[in-house]
Each structure stands twice: as C-alpha cells, then as structure tokens.
Amino acid sequence: MAHLFFDFTPIYRTLPFLQTTPPAFEPTPKHENTAPHPKPPRTPSRSIFPKYPISDILPFMRKKVNWSFRNTIFLSIILVLGGSAIFFQAPIREAAGNFYDRHLRKPSIGMEAVDVDSLSMKKVSIEEILASPEQYGLNESMLIVNKDYKVSREESFDIVYYKDTDVPMNRAIVSDYARLSAAVLDACGEKMFVMSSVRTYDEQSVLYDEDPVVAAPPGESEHHTGLALDVYAYQFAGPGFLDSPVGKFVNKYCGDYGFIIRYPEGKEAVTNFSYEPWHIRYVGFPHSQYISDHRITLEEYFDRFEKDQYYQIDSYLVSRQDGPEYWIPETYEAISVSPDNTGAYFITISGAL
Numbered sequence: 014m015a016h017l018f019f020d021f022t023p024i025y026r027t028l029p030f031l032q033t034t035p036p037a038f039e040p041t042p043k044h045e046n047t048a049p050h051p052k053p054p055r056t057p058s059r060s061i062f063p064k065y066p067i068s069d070i071l072p073f074m075r076k077k078v079n080w081s082f083r084n085t086i087f088l089s090i091i092l093v094l095g096g097s098a099i100f101f102q103a104p105i106r107e108a109a110g111n112f113y114d115r116h117l118r119k120p121s122i123g124m125e126a127v128d129v130d131s132l133s134m135k136k137v138s139i140e141e142i143l144a145s146p147e148q149y150g151l152n153e154s155m156l157i158v159n160k161d162y163k164v165s166r167e168e169s170f171d172i173v174y175y176k177d178t179d180v181p182m183n184r185a186i187v188s189d190y191a192r193l194s195a196a197v198l199d200a201c202g203e204k205m206f207v208m209s210s211v212r213t214y215d216e217q218s219v220l221y222d223e224d225p226v227v228a229a230p231p232g233e234s235e236h237h238t239g240l241a242l243d244v245y246a247y248q249f250a251g252p253g254f255l256d257s258p259v260g261k262f263v264n265k266y267c268g269d270y271g272f273i274i275r276y277p278e279g280k281e282a283v284t285n286f287s288y289e290p291w292h293i294r295y296v297g298f299p300h301s302q303y304i305s306d307h308r309i310t311l312e313e314y315f316d317r318f319e320k321d322q323y324y325q326i327d328s329y330l331v332s333r334q335d336g337p338e339y340w341i342p343e344t345y346e347a348i349s350v351s352p353d354n355t356g357a358y359f360i361t362i363s364g365a366l
C-alpha cells in the first residue's frame with residue numbers, strides 16, 4: 014500500500030538505528046585475516062602551506078624549538094618558584110621574620126640616664142642590705158660567670174628544688190620559670206623539659222675533661238649558680254631544639270619571662286661560646302627584655318652601665334653600684350639587689366618613677 018504513495022526505503026537505509034534487521038555476519042576467511050592489508054595509495058596531504066625544501070624549513074624549526082624550550086624553562090621556573098612559595102610558606106615567612114628581627118627591627122626598649130637630683134634618694138650600707146635580705150629583695154639573678162669572672166669551688170649559691178620535682182635551680186628563677194613553662198605549654202601544646210640545671214665544680218670538671226671544646230672549664234660555667242638551664246622538647250634537644258615549636262617559642266619570647274639566650278648566634282667572639290639555643294639564663298626584669306630587644310649579650314649589657322649612674326629601662330630604675338654604700342630612692346614599690354660577681358651590685362627598682 015505504502016508503495017503506492019511513497020517509497021520509504023532510501024530513508025530507512027540512511028538511518029541505521031531504524032533498521033530492525035542486523036546486517037548478516039560474514040566471517041572473513043582465515044587466510045585473508047592474516048594477510049597484510051594492502052596499503053592504500055598515499056593521498057597528498059592537504060596543507061595550506063606551500064611546500065619548501067627541508068633545508069629551508071630546518072632553521073625555522075630550530076628557532077621554533079628553541080623558543081618553546083625557553084618558554085618551557087621559564088614556565089617551569091615560575092611553577093617551581095610558585096610551588097615552593099606555597100609549600101615553603103611558613104619557613105619563608107619565618108626566615109623573613111628572623112632577618113627583619115636581626116637586621117631591620119629597631120629596639121623598642123630604651124635606656125636613659127636619669128638625673129638622680131630629680132629623685133629623692135637615700136644611702137644604704139651593704140651591711141644593712143645583707144642584714145635585711147627580704148626588705149631589699151636580695152637575690153642572685155644578676156651574677157655573671159665567664160672566663161673573666163669565675164666562681165670558686167667553695168662558693169655556694171641559693172639553690173632550691175623546682176616545685177615538687179628533683180630539679181635544682183636558683184631560688185630567683187623558680188616563679189618566672191613556672192610562668193615560662195606554662196606559656197610554652199599554652200602556646201605549643203607540649204611541655205618543656207630541663208636536661209641540665211645546677212652543676213657542681215666537680216661535675217663540670219668531668220664534662221670539661223670529656224669535651225673541652227663544648228663544655229666550659231670548671232668555675233666558668235653559669236650552671237654552677239643555678240641561673241642557667243639547658244632545656245629541651247620531646248625528641249628535640251641540643252641544636253635540634255630550634256626545630257621544635259617549643260624551641261622557636263623559647264628563643265623568641267623568653268625575654269618576656271625574665272630569661273635570655275645566653276650564648277646567641279653571632280656573638281661567639283663576646284661570649285666565647287658557640288650559639289646554644291637550648292641554654293637559657295635567668296636575669297629577671299627589665300634586663301631580659303632589654304637584652305633580648307637589643308640582641309646583645311650579658312657582657313655587653315654590663316658594659317652599658319656607668320657605675321653609680323641610674324638608668325630608666327622600661328618603667329624600671331636600674332643602677333650598677335659598688336662600694337660600702339648604695340644609693341636607692343626613698344620611695345618605691347619593689348626593689349631587687351643582686352651581686353654581679355664582678356664586685357658590684359645591680360639595683361633594680363620598680364614604682365619609683
């Protein structure tokens with residue numbers, strides 16, 4: 014019937030999916046299957062470029078290859094730099110921070126000589142101070158010990174045990190070490206430990222005999238006074254201490270807790286010690302803040318004091334005096350008097366200004 018009106022066959026043929034009967038399967042004979050296919054005759058490639066002899070094309074190609082090679086190198090450098098900038102973001106920021114801290118940052122804590130005539134002062138004899146240690150805040154926080162100012166085997170210091178531990182340290186340290194320790198735990202989420210604190214003359218002799226390059230000779234170590242602590246974090250001791258968050262925190266902020274890095278980097282000629290990021294030394298306020306802020310050593314700090322002169326450091330009055338009598342303000346809130354092991358005393362006063 015349909016043929017009468019319209020022949021649909023050509024349309025069906027052009028639309029294979031409409032064809033209901035699959036094409037008949039005709040397996041090719043085996044010998045034909047393995048025989049190599051005859052190569053179709055090569056058709057000339059269509060190109061919009063005219064043909065050139067290869068000798069003309071080669072220089073152009075070489076140039077093109079070189080150009081893309083340069084681009085590849087350029088892109089790779091950008092990718093490597095960009096990738097490392099992202100990957101090493103924290104170390105780069107830390108290095109930049111350290112560089113700024115060492116070379117560009119201006120100290121924020123000053124040291125101004127104070128005209129004592131503007132303050133009402135009184136004289137106190139050393140006997141009076143030694144007789145009332147509590148009244149004058151007598152302590153040992155400012156003792157310096159080095160190759161020039163040694164301590165003898167017979168000297169003893171004000172050593173106590175830290176809290177309920179068996180770690181001995183100078184009495185002057187205890188409360189501020191507790192603050193530093195709590196701050197470390199708070200900031201880093203882990204504890205700081207004490208590897209070595211007080212050492213006797215004989216213990217230092219043993220260490221010195223074992224390694225005279227690293228250990229100080231007996232009598233020249235601050236560990237005798239109990240003012241120095243060798244600290245570490247779990248799995249990070251010695252030079253590796255700096256690789257731990259605790260080490261970084263301690264090296265950056267110990268000045269806020271009364272401690273200094275006693276043998277800082279770059280001051281080997283002054284201290285006679287190589288950099289020891291684990292050896293912290295108590296000096297108290299405002300000395301620790303000033304020394305850290307100015308990136309100086311305890312030796313250099315001592316040198317900044319003219320004897321008997323009062324200085325304002327932060328909100329404190331500080332002077333280094335010697336002799337039988339000492340000038341102190343008539344009124345103040347707190348006083349700290351410490352011998353310095355050179356024959357003088359550091360007098361540190363708060364609440365007098």
Ligand SMILES: [Zn+2]
Pocket residue numbers: 236241242243292
């Ligand atoms: Zn030490």
